[in-house]
Amino acid sequence: MTMRILAYATLALALSLPILPVMAAEPGEYLDRRSEIWNLFFRMMTVAFTIGTVVSGTIVWLCWRFRESHPKAKRTKYEEAGEW
Amino acid sequence: MVLEMARPRPIWQIMFSTHHTDVGLLYLITSLAFMFMGGALALSIRAELFFPGAQIITDAMTFNRIFTVHGTTLIFLFILPFASAVGNYFVPIMVRYKDMAYPKLNAIAFWMIPPAGALIWLGFADFTWYATPPYSVISAPGPAADMWIFGLKILGVSSILGSINFIVTILKCKHPDMPISKVPLLAWSFLSSSLIVLVALPTFAAALLMLLTDRLGVSGFFNPAVGGDPIAYAHLFWFTFHPEVYVLVIPAIGMMYEIIPRFSRKPIFSVTSGIIAFILLSIVSFASWAHHMYATGLSFTEKTVFMVGTLAAVPASAMHVFNFLATMWGGRIKFSTPMLWAIGGIALFFSAGAGGVVNSAMPLDFVTHDSYWVVGHFHLFVMGTILFGSVGYLYYMFPYVTGRMYNRKLGNIHFVLSFVGTVMVFFTQHVLGLFGMPRRVYDYPPIPEWIAMNQIATVGAMIIGVSMALFLINMLYSAARGKEADMNDPWNLGAKYYYPYERKNPQH
Numbered sequence: 403m404t405m406r407i408l409a410y411a412t413l414a415l416a417l418s419l420p421i422l423p424v425m426a427a428e429p430g431e432y433l434d435r436r437s438e439i440w441n442l443f444f445r446m447m448t449v450a451f452t453i454g455t456v457v458s459g460t461i462v463w464l465c466w467r468f469r470e471s472h473p474k475a476k477r478t479k480y481e482e483a484g485e486w
Numbered sequence: 487m488v489l490e491m492a493r494p495r496p497i498w499q500i501m502f503s504t505h506h507t508d509v510g511l512l513y514l515i516t517s518l519a520f521m522f523m524g525g526a527l528a529l530s531i532r533a534e535l536f537f538p539g540a541q542i543i544t545d546a547m548t549f550n551r552i553f554t555v556h557g558t559t560l561i562f563l564f565i566l567p568f569a570s571a572v573g574n575y576f577v578p579i580m581v582r583y584k585d586m587a588y589p590k591l592n593a594i595a596f597w598m599i600p601p602a603g604a605l606i607w608l609g610f611a612d613f614t615w616y617a618t619p620p621y622s623v624i625s626a627p628g629p630a631a632d633m634w635i636f637g638l639k640i641l642g643v644s645s646i647l648g649s650i651n652f653i654v655t656i657l658k659c660k661h662p663d664m665p666i667s668k669v670p671l672l673a674w675s676f677l678s679s680s681l682i683v684l685v686a687l688p689t690f691a692a693a694l695l696m697l698l699t700d701r702l703g704v705s706g707f708f709n710p711a712v713g714g715d716p717i718a719y720a721h722l723f724w725f726t727f728h729p730e731v732y733v734l735v736i737p738a739i740g741m742m743y744e745i746i747p748r749f750s751r752k753p754i755f756s757v758t759s760g761i762i763a764f765i766l767l768s769i770v771s772f773a774s775w776a777h778h779m780y781a782t783g784l785s786f787t788e789k790t791v792f793m794v795g796t797l798a799a800v801p802a803s804a805m806h807v808f809n810f811l812a813t814m815w816g817g818r819i820k821f822s823t824p825m826l827w828a829i830g831g832i833a834l835f836f837s838a839g840a841g842g843v844v845n846s847a848m849p850l851d852f853v854t855h856d857s858y859w860v861v862g863h864f865h866l867f868v869m870g871t872i873l874f875g876s877v878g879y880l881y882y883m884f885p886y887v888t889g890r891m892y893n894r895k896l897g898n899i900h901f902v903l904s905f906v907g908t909v910m911v912f913f914t915q916h917v918l919g920l921f922g923m924p925r926r927v928y929d930y931p932p933i934p935e936w937i938a939m940n941q942i943a944t945v946g947a948m949i950i951g952v953s954m955a956l957f958l959i960n961m962l963y964s965a966a967r968g969k970e971a972d973m974n975d976p977w978n979l980g981a982k983y984y985y986p987y988e989r990k991n992p993q994h
Contacts, residue, residue: 446847454837457836464811464814477818
């Protein structure tokens, strides 16, 4: 349970990191903030595409590895107990 | 079984019934009929854009009418009623109650849809599903525009009545032994989307009245000629319809929550995180409406606030995706038709979400605004996520509704063709937008890249059209003459069908 909370907290921190510099900008720094927002965009897209690649790859791998016809496929413990 | 194709009941018995499965059946048939009608309009739009210049549609006004009714139909007359169909069938059963809380109100909510649909289709308005002011106020031809406004008004009342019914059924009628945390995630999805409807919809109801009185000339809220402000309409519209996006998508995610554990032969990884993600999405859905309006002269601070508000939906959406993946992890996945649709839906949900991150980032939004990128993004959500989740669930509930089994081969071909077609149409439209093609245009200059991409999109749309024709044949034929389903275990999963499958709700 603690590990799960820790994992969510890390994820939340990682997602909020790119936003922090923009939120910290002072009023009157119009041009700086503009460039900051472009910078944010590129960082966001880098994060989005990296995560996208990982998630898409994971979906494909999950479908391949855990298909019922996979040689290593075995009945889940929930099937044994009839609880799902 | 409920549909009773084998032992048909007189149609009036179903039409005048207030039983939740009968009303659900009416919702289901109506929504599917509108899906095919709206889809046919989409095919005509794509056929028109296959080449520059006029092809099959005679003039720009008719083109505008077609895409207006296409959008209005598929959002308000297909997706929402389809979700209501699923909710009507299963929410009372899931909370172990005999029916919806207010059965007559439930039937009334359904019977508002056909007249509203008739108003929209007979009017065939031309001012987009957004009812763009000041055009809609000053010069959109009546009575089409007025019929559209009345149609939407009726649909809004229907949605509010339906939402009240779902909320009361889930919160007040659930079995006393069932804590709210044990209510299945599909029912949770209806609870959260119904709450969004109750908060969001009255704003648009007011905007519609203001639009109507503007058209009648007794007010000028959105008419710049008399001091009104069309941007005010944009705020009112998007305050309702950005949350409405979540009203559309949340039930589809709830449907995936039913399918994925079933066919992975595992329980959901974390029900709690699913509930939290639904609640978070419901809240943050109201923090992002102005990201549709970056180009309207909002201040930099306002834009930043709404950008962050929009991005706040990312963690909640990611929680759902991770929950699905973690559920599949370590399972023994059977790729039956519903599961194929659900997995396809997850993949496209993620792709659409990535496009949404681009839209929400204001620097790039200025590049993509009102371009085909937006069309691609929106449709990837609506078709790729919501329709995939919904159709997957339709296959899943098919034995329950009809007592028969659909043709599995046709169902799988339907999925493959739809997936390929969806990627061809909507991924291409993203790129088309980046190449600068504006949305909602009847004609375009003969730029080679634009022509090529429009043709790819049109071929993709035709593939989807073929897949939907197969789907229609499959549904009709299987409902009437399909193989009788093994109601204990229709997909040979080695376990009982999840739902009680008695002829009537066992609590009734």
